[in-house]
Amino acid sequence: MRGLQWFNALSAGAAPVAGLPASLKVADGVLGEQAVRFIAVVPDAANRFPRARQGEVGLLEGWGLAKAVDEAIASGDQRPIIAIVDVPSQAYGRREEALGIHQALAAAADSYARARLAGHPVIGLLVGKAMSGAFLAHGYQANRLIALRDPGVMVHAMGKASAARVTLRSVEELEALAASVPPMAYDIDSYASLGLLWETLTVNQIEHPTADDLARVSDCLQQAIKDVQNSGVRDLRGRLGAVNRAASSRVRELLREQW
Amino acid sequence: MTDLLNRHSFVELGARQRAKALLDTGSYRELIDPFQRVMSPWLSRQGVVPQADDGVVIAKGTLDGLPLVIAAIEGNFQGGSLGEVGGAKIAGALELAAEDNRNGVPTRAVLLLETGGVRLQEANLGLAAIADIHAAIVDLRQYQPVIGVVAGSVGCFGGMSIAAGLCSYLLVTREARLGLNGPQVIEQEAGLEEYDSRDRPFIWSLTGGEQRFNSGLADRYVADDVAQIRQQISQLLQQGLPAAQRSRQADYYLARLAALDAAPQIEPATVRDLYQGERP
Amino acid sequence: METLSFEFPAGQPPKGRALVGCVGSGDLEVLLEPGTAGTLSIQVQTSVNGAEQRWQHLFQRLFQEQTPPALNIQIHDFGATPGVVRLRLEQGFEELGHD
Numbered sequence: 001m002r003g004l005q006w007f008n009a010l011s012a013g014a015a016p017v018a019g020l021p022a023s024l025k026v027a028d029g030v031l032g033e034q035a036v037r038f039i040a041v042v043p044d045a046a047n048r049f050p051r052a053r054q055g056e057v058g059l060l061e062g063w064g065l066a067k068a069v070d071e072a073i074a075s076g077d078q079r080p081i082i083a084i085v086d087v088p089s090q091a092y093g094r095r096e097e098a099l100g101i102h103q104a105l106a107a108a109a110d111s112y113a114r115a116r117l118a119g120h121p122v123i124g125l126l127v128g129k130a131m132s133g134a135f136l137a138h139g140y141q142a143n144r145l146i147a148l149r150d151p152g153v154m155v156h157a158m159g160k161a162s163a164a165r166v167t168l169r170s171v172e173e174l175e176a177l178a179a180s181v182p183p184m185a186y187d188i189d190s191y192a193s194l195g196l197l198w199e200t201l202t203v204n205q206i207e208h209p210t211a212d213d214l215a216r217v218s219d220c221l222q223q224a225i226k227d228v229q230n231s232g233v234r235d236l237r238g239r240l241g242a243v244n245r246a247a248s249s250r251v252r253e254l255l256r257e258q259w
Numbered sequence: 260m261t262d263l264l265n266r267h268s269f270v271e272l273g274a275r276q277r278a279k280a281l282l283d284t285g286s287y288r289e290l291i292d293p294f295q296r297v298m299s300p301w302l303s304r305q306g307v308v309p310q311a312d313d314g315v316v317i318a319k320g321t322l323d324g325l326p327l328v329i330a331a332i333e334g335n336f337q338g339g340s341l342g343e344v345g346g347a348k349i350a351g352a353l354e355l356a357a358e359d360n361r362n363g364v365p366t367r368a369v370l371l372l373e374t375g376g377v378r379l380q381e382a383n384l385g386l387a388a389i390a391d392i393h394a395a396i397v398d399l400r401q402y403q404p405v406i407g408v409v410a411g412s413v414g415c416f417g418g419m420s421i422a423a424g425l426c427s428y429l430l431v432t433r434e435a436r437l438g439l440n441g442p443q444v445i446e447q448e449a450g451l452e453e454y455d456s457r458d459r460p461f462i463w464s465l466t467g468g469e470q471r472f473n474s475g476l477a478d479r480y481v482a483d484d485v486a487q488i489r490q491q492i493s494q495l496l497q498q499g500l501p502a503a504q505r506s507r508q509a510d511y512y513l514a515r516l517a518a519l520d521a522a523p524q525i526e527p528a529t530v531r532d533l534y535q536g537e538r539p
Numbered sequence: 540m541e542t543l544s545f546e547f548p549a550g551q552p553p554k555g556r557a558l559v560g561c562v563g564s565g566d567l568e569v570l571l572e573p574g575t576a577g578t579l580s581i582q583v584q585t586s587v588n589g590a591e592q593r594w595q596h597l598f599q600r601l602f603q604e605q606t607p608p609a610l611n612i613q614i615h616d617f618g619a620t621p622g623v624v625r626l627r628l629e630q631g632f633e634e635l636g637h638d
Contacts, residue, residue, distance in 0.1 A: 048521040051449060059516055066509040092440050092448035098465045098525045099516070099533075100476045102439040103505060106393075106424025110506040113397035132377070132386065133439055136418050140390035157377040157386045162447060167379050181301060183343070183384040196387055235354075236394050245384060247300050248391075251347035252354070254297065255317065258290045259355050273561060293558050293570060306540040308586045308615050310562040311570055335563030 002128040002152070002207060003055065003086030007040035009209045010082070010218065014038065017068065021060040023047055026068045031080070032222045037072045039065065040084040041138055051093030057134040058091030062104025065138055069111035073118055080121040080225045083112070085139040086128030089159070105137040112141035116235075121228035123221055126188075127206065130155045143238070144198040144224040147188050148217075150206045155191045182244045195242025198224060266484040270411045270434050274331035277371050277410075278318040280485045281329060281492060286320030291348060299342045301381045310336045315345035317352045323493055326366040328356050334373030334413030341374060341419065342381035346388020353395035353405070360402035367403040367496055370426065371410070375441060376417015389418035396425045400504070404428060406495055409435040409468065410483065416441050424506050428495045430479040430488065431468030437477070438466040464527045475534045476505070541588045545595065547602050549579035552609040557634035560627045567616040567624060571631045574611040585616035597621050601628060608635065 007025045014029025017037075023044035028037050043055040052058030057065075072081055091101060116122045124130075124142035135155060139145070147153050158166065164174045178184040182193050192200055201220055203213040231238070240249050269277060279287050291297050293311035302309045314336035318329045330349040332339045341349075349370070359366040377385035396405050407426035409415045411434025415423050420439050423429055431437065440448075442456035455461060464470060472480035478501075479491050515533050552573035560568045574580060579602070583594055601607075612631075619627070 051453075060513070063509045063512045063516070066506075067513065070507075070509060089448075090439060092445045092454075094445075094449075094454050094465070095521065095525045097438045097440060097445065097454070098527065098530050099519075100424075100471075100474070100530075102420035102437065103424040103476055104512065105439065106421045106506040107509055107512070109390075109393045109421055110397055110425055110504075111509075113394050116394075117398060117401070133418060133421065136386070136390055136393065136421055140386075141394060155383060155386070157382040158379060158444075162444060163379055163382070165447065166444070177305065181305065181380075183301065184380065184382045191383055194383060194387065196383075235398070236391055239387065239391075245343070245387070247297075247343045248347040248384070248388065251291065251297060251344055252351040254291050254295070255348070255351040255355060259319070293568075294556060294572065303540070303584070308540055308562055308584050308617055310568055310615055311558070311613070333561060335561045335566070337562075 001043070003040045003084050004042045005208060006125070006127045007038055007042070007084050009214050010084070011038045017071070020068055021064040023052065023061050024064045024068060031218055031225070034080060034222065034225060035077070036080040036082055038082045038084060039068055041065070041087050049091065049093070049095055051096060052091040055087060056089050056091040057087050057105065057137050058096055059099055059101055059104045062101065062108045062137050066107035066111040069108070069115050072120065073111070073115050078119040080123060081115055082221060083122065083124045083139045083142060085124055085126045085130045085135065087131060087134035087138055088129045089131045090133035105133055108137035109141055116141060116143055119234065121225045123224045125217070125221065126153050126155065128152055131159065132157050143228045145196060146199045146201060146220055146224060147192070147197050148206055149188055149200045149202045151187070152206065153188045154186050155188070156186055160186065193242065193244045195245050196239050198238070266482065267486065268483050269485045269488050270432065270483045273335070274316045274333035274371065278316050278329040278331045281322065281369065281489050282318065282320035282327065283322060283324065288319050290317040290319060290352070297344055299344050299381065301342060301384070305380050307380060313342060313344040313348070314339065315348045317348050322496065325496070326359070326364060327369060328352050328366055329369045329371065331371035332374045337378055339374035339413045340376065340378030341385045341388060342378040343384040343388060346385055346392065350388055350391035350395050353392065353399050357395065357399040357402065360399070365403060368399055369406045369408060369492060370422065371408050372415040372419055372423055373410070373413035374415055374417070374419045375413065376419050386418060389422065392422050393425055396422060400425070400427055404496055404498070404500055406430065406492055408488065408492070409437050410488065411435045427501050427504065428478045430481055430491055430495070431471055431477040432481055432483045433468050434483055435468035436463065436466045437468070437471050470527055470530070473535065474530045541585055543583040543585070543591050543594060545581040545583070545598055547579040547598060547607065549574070549577055549607050549609040551576050553635045555635055557631045559630045559634065562615045562617045565618055565620065565623065567614055567619040567627055569627050569631045570613045571635055572611045574609040576609050579607045579610050579612070581612040581614065583614040583616060586618050587616070593621065597624060601625060
C-alpha cells in the first residue's frame with residue numbers, strides 16, 4: 001500500500017479526479033506553487049477483473065491511465081504529471097490476454113509519451129515495485145525517474161521466482177549471477193548504476209512517510225520538474241551515458257554515422 | 260493449389276532476408292552489420308553464445324521509391340529476446356527516422372516483430388531499451404506511419420507487444436501470436452485452470468493472428484506470402500497516418516469493457532463481439 | 540561455453556566476405572572474411588564444452604580435400620551437429636565464390 005500512502009501524503013488537500021477505475025488514484029494538487037496531476041495505481045479488492053485486484057496493471061488500469069493522462073494533456077497547461085509507482089506486475093490472466101492487455105498498456109505508454117512530447121514534465125516516483133510491463137505502462141515514459149532507496153523498491157523485468165524458472169536456474173544461482181551482472185540485479189543501487197535514475201532518495205519511513213520524508217520528496221519532485229522545464233528536452237536521452245549502459249550510447253553513435 | 264505453389268513463405272525467412280524481401284530491389288543497406296561485431300556485452304560473460312548482430316537487423320532502403328527503415332528481429336536467436344544492443348538498434352533507428360522527418364526527409368518505419376520481449380540475461384537494460392522503443396514509436400508516429408508486422412513463428416510478447424500496440428498499423432498472419440504474457444508465465448502465475456500453456460488450440464483461439472484481426476486488435480490479416488505482405492505494407496504506407504490510432508481509444512475500450520460481464524471466464528467469440536459487434 | 544582457435548594452411552584471400560546461419564538451436568552462425576595469404580584461422584565460440592577434438596577433425600577432413608582460401612572465420616555455435624557445421628561452411632564458401 002506504499003503507492004496509496006505516498007499518493008495520499010503528496011496529494012493531501014488536492015481535488016480527486018472522478019470517472020476513473022477504482023484502482024486508479026488521480027488528483028490535481030500542487031507542489032510548491034506548481035499545479036500538478038498525481039497518478040497512482042492501487043489495489044482494489046473489488047476489481048471486476050480478478051487477476052488485477054492487488055495493484056497489478058491490467059485492462060482497466062491501462063486504459064484508465066491513458067484517460068487520466070489524456071485529460072491532463074487536454075488541459076493545455078503543460079502541468080507536470082507525477083506517476084507514483086508501486087506496481088507489483090502486469091495482470092496475468094485469460095481475460096487479460098483475450099481482451100488485449102497489451103493494447104491497454106500501449107494506451108497508457110502512448111499517453112505518457114505524448115504528454116512528455118507536449119511539454120508536460122513527467123516524473124516517475126518509485127516507492128515500491130516497478131515491474132516489467134506494469135512499469136512500462138506507468139512510469140517508464142517519464143522525463144525523470146526518482147527512486148526511494150529501500151529494499152522494497154525494485155525495478156525488474158521478471159520476479160525472481162519466475163526468472164529462475166525461465167532461465168532454468170535456482171533462485172540462489174540467479175541471485176549469485178545477478179550480483180555480478182548489474183542489469184540482472186534486483187537492488188536499486190545496481191539499477192541506479194545503469195544511469196536510468198535521475199535521483200535516489202533516502203527516507204525514514206517509506207511505508208508511512210513522516211512530514212520530513214514528505215518535505216524531502218516534495219522538494220526533489222519540484223527540482224526534477226524545474227530540471228525538465230529548464231532543459232527544454234522532451235525525449236529520454238537524459239538516461240544515456242552510464243558506464244554500465246555504454247553499449248546503448250555506442251549503438252546510437254554508430255547508427256548516426258552510418259545513417 | 261496454384262496459389263499455394265506460387266507463394267513464397269515470409270515466415271520461413273530469417274530477419275535479414277525478410278528485410279531484403281520488403282525493400283525495393285538494390286536499395287537494401289544494413290546499418291551496424293554483423294561484420295562490425297557490435298555484440299551483447301552481457302551474454303558471453305554469462306556463458307551464452309552471442310550473435311554478431313545481436314539478433315536485430317537494421318536496414319535502410321526504399322519502398323515504392325520512398326525512404327524506409329526496417330528493424331527486423333531474428334526470432335531464432337534467443338527467442339527474439341531484446342537485450343541492450345538489439346534494443347538500442349531499434350530505438351536508435353526510430354529516433355533517427357523521427358529526426359529525418361523533422362529535417363524534411365519522410366522516412367517511414369516497419370518493425371518485424373518476432374520476440375518474447377526482454378532478454379532475461381540483460382533484464383533491466385532490455386526493459387529500458389523497450390521503453391526507449393515505445394518513446395521513439397510515439398515520436399515518429401507524429402510524422403509517418405510506423406507499421407508493425409507479426410508474421411510468426413515466434414509471435415510478439417512482453418514489452419514488445421506493447422510496442423506492437425503503439426504502431427500506426429499492425430499486420431498479422433495466421434502464424435502470428437500476439438499477447439503481453441507468454442502462456443507458460445501466465446500458467447505459472449495464475450494456474451493451469453486459468454491458462455493451460457499446453458493447450459495450443461486454446462492459446463491460438465485467444466491470441467492468434469486471425470482472432471486479433473477479427474477483434475479489431477490488428478489492421479491487416481495476410482497470407483504467409485512475401486508478395487502479399489509487401490503489397491499490404493506498401494498500401495498502408497500510402498494511406499499515411501491512421502484516422503484513429505488504436506492506442507488512443509481509451510474511451511471506446513473503457514466503455515466496451517464496462518459492457519462486459521467479467522464474472523464468467525472468457526471465450527474468443529465474446530471478445531470479437533465485444534470489440535467489433537456482430538459481423539456478417 | 541568455450542572459445543577455441545584453429546589454424547590451417549591456405550591459399551590466397553578471397554575478395555568478398557559472407558555470413559551464413561544463425562545462433563539458433565542446433566544451428567550456428569559463420570562469418571567469413573578475407574585473411575592473410577597462406578593462413579586460414581578459425582575462432583569458435585560454442586555452447587558445447589569439451590568438443591575441441593571434434594572441431595579439429597571436422598575442419599581437417601574438410602580442408603584436406605581442397606586447400607581453402609585465406610580467411611578469418613568466426614563461428615558462433617549453438618549445438619550444431621557436425622553435418623550442420625559442414626553444410627554451413629560449404630554454404631559460406633559458395634557465397635564467397637559468388638562475389
